[in-house]
Amino acid sequence: MNNFIFQSPTKFIFGRDTENTVGDSLAQSGAKQVLIHYGGGSAEASGLLGRVRSSLLRAGLTFVELGGVEANPKDTKVYEGIELCRREKVDFILAVGGGSVIDSAKAIAVGVPYEGDFWDFFSGRARAVKTIPVATILTIAAAGSEGSESAVITKVDGSLKRGYSEELMRPVFSILNPQLTVTLPPFQTAAGAADIMAHIFERYFTNTPDVEVTDRLCESLLLTLLHEVPRALADPGDYGARANIMWAGMVAHNNIVGVGRDQDWSSHAIEHELSAFYGITHGAGLAVIFPAWMKFTMSHDIMRFARLAVNVFGCQMDFVAPENTAAEGIARLEAYFRDCGLPTRMVDFGGKAEDIPYLAEHLGAGDGTIGSFVPLRTSDIAKIYQIALE
């Protein structure tokens, strides 16, 4: 196990009707002038935004609003938010939505007190040392941004999708009400769950020895999702299933199950190119990329893939040919994604062989590598896209 530092100070307020006290929580956290940041019209239509506004007014807070955050949130919206916060002297950002809205809020929050261009953080040219505080009301279990220190933003000019992690970006508090997720369409539910599974896989595939505790924690979250996601798809109103998925989504990404081990994260980078190029939902892209990445890297550590197959997917161990067990686990993962209604091949959303060289180059590994389980060169990345194609 590697040395590590772990601190997850976010306060999680979980359960039915919890969004109705958001105003009190903000006031207790010192907020005066709040930016309510959100996405499309569903938060308005569902009445959620109305309840949020009422709660803020009851708590004596003033606020401004910025909606219209899209999936794969864009730098242009972040600039708009930074401008608005400065002009309106916003001292607290409340993100109402999913990972895109929360990530956009985090980027605005570190951008406001920074004199340069916030993109400096995402391009690796600077580190954020100040932020205005962020709180969240989560509406989809997926990105884990409600508990994480990271954000992913897409630069419209050049379709660059880049992530940035900094401890000060963890939300002050996050409100998780599973009731808010029961109206999600099946595709969004499944894609969100694939995103959660991907956050676990990125941690699970490691070369760090002696990490049984985090291995087991990762497996327990995967088992939970295999059990609960089909329940939520069969009965979208199943509060219990929604609640289990929602807490799993947070635990999967606040890093308590990933400490002390090298993590990979190449599949996320490989998927980001698909989202940026084809506009596909992140979780759906991950359902395509992860099985392909697994097939490409399997030979590096057959026993780890066999362990996943046995401990999570319930395969019988083939003690003579463990590679058969390893492959069977990957096949079951693919079947699971398909059963959930997710794509498992690039052609499912219009991917073409001739796009692959561009995608692999655009990812930007250059002469270097990405990932740590198996460091991947640009040519390896192209091979993974090829496996994922059809």
Place this chain on the structure above:
Amino acid sequence: MNNFIFQSPTKFIFGRDTENTVGDSLAQSGAKQVLIHYGGGSAEASGLLGRVRSSLLRAGLTFVELGGVEANPKDTKVYEGIELCRREKVDFILAVGGGSVIDSAKAIAVGVPYEGDFWDFFSGRARAVKTIPVATILTIAAAGSEGSESAVITKVDGSLKRGYSEELMRPVFSILNPQLTVTLPPFQTAAGAADIMAHIFERYFTNTPDVEVTDRLCESLLLTLLHEVPRALADPGDYGARANIMWAGMVAHNNIVGVGRDQDWSSHAIEHELSAFYGITHGAGLAVIFPAWMKFTMSHDIMRFARLAVNVFGCQMDFVAPENTAAEGIARLEAYFRDCGLPTRMVDFGGKAEDIPYLAEHLGAGDGTIGSFVPLRTSDIAKIYQIALE
């Protein structure tokens, strides 16, 4: 799943040699005058206290010391600490030791700014609203106090062992260096692991439906311990095994695996009487009480015990007679404790049948009940002691 609030703000600094920077961490946390609180002579003899003092001096901090905390830490030592902190104007307490030292530090910390008797908190007569900050350097994986909001103190007058939980009692930071645990005798290692398992069992046995995610997380920690504790016992110097046990001990008790579900905690109360009466190590007492508690409560929810047997102890499910599987799981738990060198019956440490009425009465359930999985009356508690006897 029940509604819940979860916040675990403690910063965990984990790994080799991490205690050597404790002075810097204290200074960054605003400490000026520190109380170094510790137990017996081993922290001195091992050189740990010397390294801690050096680190504090390098960071420009002043400090006073209070050692001599015993297992099942006593109110008398807490009063001594409160007195010392007030006299020496201590603004930060550093606990160097295991759960007893940390619990004693927490009790001192809430006692210092309180005008009344600190025991008011433990007897339920008052709630703490202020504390001086506490940090820890952990030397045994067991109590989980390094990440928890709780403490257990024994009142010498009347042998009352009582716990108190308050969010403000969570340590500011905790230093977890598995190297510090490699010199632990096998009995202490095993008893610590039994304490960790007990923290999981107290959460695992619940009547709350739809808690798959925390069920699975609990099971993953139990599986980790079954795998790692025998390794640490076979080779006490095995850093990897020690590291896995140490992180499992924290995760098991900061409550991330116990949120949203009713928890039981009757076995802890039942064990506390054994510690107070026979002076036995808490974890060893739990190894005696938990199997007995399980036998007594098994019929309440056969399927939950069968689940534990299958998912954790690797039993084959008996689909015709699940109670056989449930019983087999308990038998394997007992065998595991015995293999670890722990007692599994009260007679192993001098328990006598004639003590039982006193023990059951002294626990103080009175006309009420304790626990939530199966609410236990005093007569039930006596039956559990009887099962545990021999």
